[in-house]
Amino acid sequence: AQSVTQLDSQVPVFEEAPVELRCNYSSSVSVYLFWYVQYPNQGLQLLLKYLSGSTLVESINGFEAEFNKSQTSFHLRKPSVHISDTAEYFCAVRNNAGNMLTFGGGTRLMVKP
Amino acid sequence: GAGVSQSPRYKVAKRGQDVALRCDPISGHVSLFWYQQALGQGPEFLTYFQNEAQLDKSGLPSDRFFAERPEGSVSTLKIQRTQQEDSAVYLCASSSRARGEAFFGQGTRLTVV
Numbered sequence: 001a002q003s004v005t006q007l008d009s010q011v012p013v014f015e016e017a018p019v020e021l022r023c024n025y026s027s028s029v030s031v032y033l034f035w036y037v038q039y040p041n042q043g044l045q046l047l048l049k050y051l052s053g054s055t056l057v058e059s060i061n062g063f064e065a066e067f068n069k070s071q072t073s074f075h076l077r078k079p080s081v082h083i084s085d086t087a088e089y090f091c092a093v094r095n096n097a098g099n100m101l102t103f104g105g106g107t108r109l110m111v112k113p
Numbered sequence: 114g115a116g117v118s119q120s121p122r123y124k125v126a127k128r129g130q131d132v133a134l135r136c137d138p139i140s141g142h143v144s145l146f147w148y149q150q151a152l153g154q155g156p157e158f159l160t161y162f163q164n165e166a167q168l169d170k171s172g173l174p175s176d177r178f179f180a181e182r183p184e185g186s187v188s189t190l191k192i193q194r195t196q197q198e199d200s201a202v203y204l205c206a207s208s209s210r211a212r213g214e215a216f217f218g219q220g221t222r223l224t225v226v
Contacts, residue, residue: 004155036217043117044156044204044217090155099211100146100169103155 002027004091006104014112015083021076021107023065023091031093033074034101035065038088047089050074061085086111117218119205125224126195134190134221138207145188146215147180148204156204162188163211195225 005024013019025031035047048059055067065076074091088108092101118137126132138145143164148156149172158172164185173180177195182188192199202222206215 006155009153041219043219044206046214046216049214092155094212099144099161100158100172101148101156101215102158103148105153105155 002029002031002093002095002102004093004102004104006089006091006107008107009105010108010110012110012112013081016080018079019077019081019085019109021089021091021109023074023076023104025072025074025091025093027072027093027095029095031095033065033067034092034094035059035063035074035076036090036092036103038090038106040087044090047076081109081111083111083113085109117205117207117216119203119218119221121221122219123222123224125226128196128225129194130225131191131193132195132223134192134203134223136188136190136205136207136218138186138188138205139209139216140186142207142209142216143185144208144211144213144215145182146206146208147188147190148206149174150202150204150220152201159190159203192223195223197225199223200225 033050036044037047050067058064091104145162147159150156160180161169162182177193179191202220204220206217208215
């Protein structure tokens with residue numbers, strides 16, 4: 001069994017400030033890790049993923065996440081947020097033997113001008 | 114089509130009514146998933162198809178929930194005798210291979226009154 005914990009349900013931040021959205025997981029086997037973003041009235045979109053290799057992964061819009069196996073974490077960071085980053089962010093895991101994703105409860109990022 | 118399409122976008126059902134939710138996956142995608150997202154929570158896995166075969170239905174909450182994909186393309190999630198706790202957004206996702214990137218539809222918001 002595996003689980004994902006996103007400790008912060010809401011993160012308010014001012015525009016151009018840095019942000020970190022936390023994600024911790026538990027699993028008895030190796031996992032793949034994902035961050036999805038959900039803009040208002042839209043479906044989930046894949047933001048970035050860790051499958052293997054470099055533990056630091058980046059998205060095209062400036063987000064990055066680092067896989068830390070010893071701390072079982074996959075925190076999402078951005079050095080300077082924009083108003084348009086306001087959305088719900090979901091961390092998810094998939095074990096290497098399965099097909100389905102296990103999601104965290106989500107973190108609502110609210111960027112204020 | 115360009116993406117995963119779900120219909121209807123919104124459904125209001127009276128308690129005890131049967132409902133059917135439709136998912137049109139991306140053309141050619143062999144894998145199809147259904148998830149349930151309750152208000153304020155992350156999506157939870159319901160069931161998984163590979164082509165027309167339902168390989169995993171461990172997440173279906175009760176025998177009132179039934180999913181099918183008879184021709185390996187369009188899928189229907191049916192809920193019989195709806196109850197208030199069934200109120201949620203139902204998300205469909207498809208991928209081109211068993212463990213490929215999952216693309217999500219916008220979901221169907223079901224409200225049981």
